[in-house]
Amino acid sequence: MRIAIGADHAGFPLKQHLVATLARLGHEVDDHGTHSEAPVDYPPICAEVARTVVAGRADRGIVIGGSGQGEQIAANKVHGARAALCNDLYTARMSREHNDANVLAIGGRIVAPGLADEIVTTWLATAFDGGRHQRRVEQIAGIEREELASAVRK
Secondary structure, three states: OEEEEEEOOOOHHHHHHHHHHHHHOOOEEEEOOOOOOOOOOOHHHHHHHHHHHHOOOOOEEEEEEOOOHHHHHHHHOOOOOOEEEOOOHHHHHHHHHOOOOOEEEEEOOOOOHHHHHHHHHHHHHOOOOOOHHHHHHHHHHHHHHHHHHHHHHO
């Protein structure tokens, strides 16, 4: 699987750990930075990860910050991104089964490396259930299209 990954300075240590984990598991990793613990703004990094996924240049994306909340919000601003903040195994599984999440957000100051490995492994291995959930994902995409059309009209 091709995985785009990015983090801010708070998420950098966990990103480095996950890059190694993903490579060890046989995934192709596209690292969008940051590349140190020097302070950096996360929105451009997270948006680029989400754009990479939406464009089909990666199968899934992972964004990491201190809490993961801002990273999730930034990634979700990209049309077609469905970013989910998952700091536990249950939300990781549900984000895939019910929401077909294509970007995973994790809090590097919340989740220890061992749990992060489990979250990522679960998230990557979990398939979208479709069925009644497909209708809801399509409704979310419809809201995106409406908002985009509304913004264009303004």
